[in-house]
Amino acid sequence: MIEMKRHTKEEVRGLRLLPFYLFTFLLFLAACTSIDCPVNNRVRTIYALMKADGTPDTLNKDTMWIWTPRIDGNDTLVSHQTQNNLELNYFFGSSATTFDLPISYTQPEDVLYVLVKNISGTQYRDTIRIQKENTQHFESVDCQASYFHTITAVSTTHKIIDSIVINNPNVNYDQNTTHFKLYLKANR
């Protein structure tokens, strides 16, 4: 009889805890969710201007434009670099040694037209062809879908560009790497 009375008290105590349980339950449901996307979600290629001796090069007083042909046939200016370009000066001062360019989502090959004009007004045209493999990349439903790339080959027509070499073939969110080393001819 005594044992039965004790049991009843414990059952009552269990019932008294019910509001606590419901509160916990509701508290859990109200818990917020977090969005966890990469801070840098730009996929771009970084180019470093180099001298033949392996030291960083600059355009000095030269100007360089880069275009790319689009699917509709109109060329698009994707970079316009001059010694007075404020944005590049922001990063590299008046002697920019690196610049970045977009890379296409799904094309197997990107074609870039390069125009370099020296201080006397002489223009040199060149073409860069970048072959690549494109990989879909997903982080979360809260983050924009993107494409990562693996550069498989790069070539140039060697008019003003002496050579271009792949430094890092993996193009992703990492903007602290150099993907290409671009060697312009010294006698431009």
Add this chain to the structure above:
Amino acid sequence: MTKIPHISSSISRLTVSLLLLVAGIGSTKAQVTKMFTLEKDSIPLFCGFSVSFDLVGPAMLLLNDHGEYEGALRVNLHDQWFPIFELGLGHANHKKDEITQLTYKTTAPYFRLGMDWNILRKKHQPNRMYAGFRYAFTNYKVDIIRENMVDPVWQTQADFGVEGMSCNMHWLEAVLGIDAKVFGPLHLGWTVRYKRRLFHNDGTLGATWYVPGFGTNDNDQLSANFNVIIDI
């Protein structure tokens, strides 16, 4: 008149005891031996089964675009040890996100296998406090679709997505829980779980979002269950 201790003081005492136990694991052989030693009394080793189902997962499904249905079968060994098998069905249907336009779908089962220990000093009473662990696994397929994606520079169509991408995950869980007898064979209880990913195959897109039974994909995850438990 029997003095019933306050539940808050019991919880505080037990939490401190648990922390000390965790801190001391491996250092005091006596403690470990005591943990696995059967308490000497008249209660038999096998004390029955209980089945339970979780209410948080279905509530999440009602209020959100992902969640799970989950049930468990637990064996009561001497009110001390509770081997447990949990089986669930995880589901996510995130339709065309307003900002990213991404659709994510998956429906897959998962299971967990583990053990709970009743860490109350007095084992043979209707209310219990548990510490335990689980090993869990799920094998799931996902659809991730982003329609009408256009390259902003080259203006080419760049449709994005996969359907039926096979993925899997193994993970471990550390569990802390309480259940209290309400009346008859009915108990209510909750568990808080720290989940730690062990091995995973996220398919070909780099990552997945919702993993059935685990939650949103990450190295670790914290979650809670609210269980309705019936002794059988």
